Amino acid sequence: MNFSKYLRFAVVGACALASCKGGPPTATKPGKYSSTTGLEYNTEEGMRVADYKGIPEGPGLIFIEGGRTVLGSQEEDVTMTHDNIERTVTIASFYMDEAEVANIHWLEYLHYARKDSSEEFYQSALPDTTVWARELSFNDPYVDYYLRYPGFRYFPVVGVSWLQANDYCTWRTAKVNERLAGEGDEGGSTKKKGGLFGRKKKGDAAEGTADADTGDGKVKISIENGNTLPNYRLPTEAEWEYAAQSLIGTQEAGNENQENKRIYPWDGRQVRNPYGKGMGTFLANFKRGRGDYAGIAGSLNDGAMITEYIYAYPPNDYGLYNMAGNVNEWVQDIYRPLSFDDVEDLNPFRRNGYLDPAEKYDKKGYQSLIDDHVRVYKGGSWRDVAYWLSPGTRRFMAEDSATAAIGFRCAMINAGSNK
Template identity: 95%
Template sequence: MNFSKYLRFAVVGACALASCKGGPPTATKPGKYSSTTGLEYNTEEGQKVADYQGIPEGPGLIFIEGGRTVLGSQEEDVTMTHDNIERTVTIASFYMDEAEVANIHWLEYLHYARKDSSEEFYQSALPDTTVWARELSFNDPYVDYYLRYPGFRYFPVVGVSWLQANDYCTWRTAKVNEKLAGDGDDSGSSSSGGGGLFKRKSKNAAPDAAEGADGDGKTRISIENGNTLPNYRLPTEAEWEYAAQALIGTQETGNENQENKRIYPWDGRQVRNPYGKSQGTFLANFKRGRGDYAGIAGSLNDGAMITEYVYAYPPNDYGLYNMAGNVNEWVQDIYRPLSFDDVEDLNPFRRNGYLDPAEKYDKKGYQSLIDDHVRVYKGGSWRDVAYWLSPGTRRFMAEDSATAAIGFRCAMINAGSNK
C-alpha cells in the first residue's frame, strides 16, 4: 500500500470513528463507514446496512412505557390462594393492543385461514361458540349470532383457547409484516401468506414469525432490513398487570416515588366514576352481585348483560380499554402458585420446564388441577364480581379450553429502544 493510499484509508477511518459530523453513529444514522474498521458500508464487498427510521407502527398497538412497579394483589386475598404476593419488579417498555381482539378481527383471520390454509386448520381455528350454551338458561341465540352477526363485530371474541390465541398472534405477525414488506417494495422480502403461516408450533417452541419465515422455510422477511415488526404475541402476566395498573397516571412530576397505588386500573377505591357528567356510572363491565349483570331498566349501571363494545368505558392512563371487566384475557404464563417467588425481577415470566415441576401436583389423584398445560388469565369479565377486576388477581385454565368470559389482546416488544 503506497503512502497516499494509506493516508486516505487512515483519514476515512478516523472520520468514521469520529463520525465527522453530527455526533456519534446511531441506529438511524449509522454513517457511511464502520466506526470500528473504517470499511465502507453498502459496497459490493461491504456490509449491507439498510435505511432505518425506527420500528414501524404496528396496527392497533399502544406504547407502554416501562419502569419499576410493585406487582401483586392489592385486595384482600378472599380466595386464600396466596399466589400473587407483592414484590418489586421492573418491566421493559413494550406495546399492547389498545382493545381486546374483536369478532371482526377473528372473522378476518378465519377468512385468510380458509383461503390460504388447509380445511383442517380452518376447523381448528373456529371458536367454540357453544360456550354460550347453558343447561338452565336461554343463551342459545348467542351460539349462532354472537360471532358472526354484524352488530357484534366489535365485541370481544370469546370461545378462544390459549392455543388458538397463540396461533392468531403468529398469523397476525406474518400478515402485518407481509404488508409492511410489500409497502417497502423490498426485493426478496415477500411472503406468500400461505398455509405454512398457520401451522401450530410446539407448545415450548420459540416463534419465528418475526423473521417472516413460513413453515417450510420457502420465504423470509429479513429482520436486518428494519421494515418489519417483531412478533405479535400474548403479553406476559407481568406485562399485562403492569399495563393494567397504568401507574403513569399517578406520578408526580420529578418525583420518582410511587406515592399512590391503585386497586383497579383507575383512581380511587370504587368502581363508579367520581367525576364530571359521568359521575356515578360504572367504569367497567362486570357482575354487580348475584343476578345483577346490568342494573335496572331505565337506570342501568354498566349497561351490558353480556360482553360490550371493546371501546366502551373510559380507557386507563395508557389509553388501554377494558383492562378490567368485559372479558378476562389470556396471558403467556403457565400457572404456578409460587410464580411470585420463583421468577426474575426484570421482565418476570413463568415458562414450562423450570422449577416447581408438574410432578409435585397430584392431578392424577384429583388433588390438584395444576400441570404444564394450564395458563393464567387476568382482568375479570362480564360474569365476574368486582374482586376480579383488580390487576393483581389471577386464575388459570387449561390451554386448550375456552369460555364465554375469556378473550385476549396482543403485545409486542419495543425493539431497539428503552423509551
C-alpha cells in the first residue's frame, strides 16, 4: 500500500471512528463507514446497511412506556387461591392495541382466510358462536347475530380460543407487513418495493443481509432491513397487568417513588365516575350484582346487558379502552399458582416446560384442572362482578376452549429502543 493510499484510508477511518459530522453514529444515522474498521458500507464488497427511520407505525397500537411496578393483588384474596402475591418487577416498553379485537376485525380475518388459505383452516378460524347458547336462557339470537350483524361490528369478538387468538396474531403480522412492503416512500404509492411479498431485485443487498429468495419468486424480508413490524402477539400476563394499572397517570415528574396504587385501572376505590358531566356513571361494563347486568330502564347503570362497544367507557391513562370489564382477555402465559414466585423480575413470563411440572397436578384424578394447556385470562367481563376488574386478579382456562366472556387484544415489542 503506497503512502497516499494509506493516508487516505487512515483519514477515512479516523473520521468514521470520530463520527466527523453530526455526532456519534445511531441506528437511524449509522454513517457511511464502519466506526470500528473504517470500511465503507453498501459497496459491492461491503456490508449492506439498510436505511432505517425507526419502527414503522403499527395500526391500532398504543405505546406503553415500561418501568418498575408492583404486580399482584391489590384486594383481599376472596377466592383464597394465593396465586397473585405482590412482587416488584420491571417491564420493558411495548405496544398494545388500544381496544379489544372486534367482530369486524375477525370477519376481515375470515375473509382473507377463505381467500388465501385452505377450507380446513378457514373452518378452524370460525369462532364458536354457540358460546351464547344457554339451556335455561333465551340467548339464541346472539348465536346467529352477534358475530355478523352490522350493529355488532365494533363489539369485542368472543367465542375465540387462545389457540385461535394466536393464529390471528400470526395472520395480522403477515398482512400488516405485506401492506408496509407494498407502500412507496411517498404519497401512499402501492408500487412494490421488494418487501415481504415482493420480488427480489438483481444485485440487491450483500450476502448475509439480503432478502432471501424463497424459491417461488417471492422474498422473505431480512430483519436487518428494519422495514417490517415485529410480530403481533398476545401480551404477557405481566405486560397486560402493567398496562391495565396505568400508574403513569399517578406519577409526578422527577419522582422516582411509586406512591400510589390502584385497585382498578382508574383512581379510587369506586367503580363510578366521580367527576364532571359523567359523574355517577359506571367506568366499566360488569355485573353489578345477582341478576343485575345493566340497571333499571330509565336509569341504566352501564346499560350493557352483554358486551359493549369497544370504545365505550373512558380509556385509562395509557389511552387503552376496557382494560377492566366488557370481556376478559387472553394473555400468553401458561397458568401456574406459583408463577409470581418462580418467574424472573425483568419481563416476567411463564412458559411451558420450566419448573412446577404438570405431573404435580392430579388432573387424571380430578383433583386439579391444571396442565400444560391452560392459559391465563384477565380483566373481568360483562358477566363478572367488580372483584375481577382489578388487574391483579387472574383465572385460567384450557387453550382450546372459548366462552362468551373472553376476547383478546394484541401486543408488540418496542424493538431497538428503551423509550
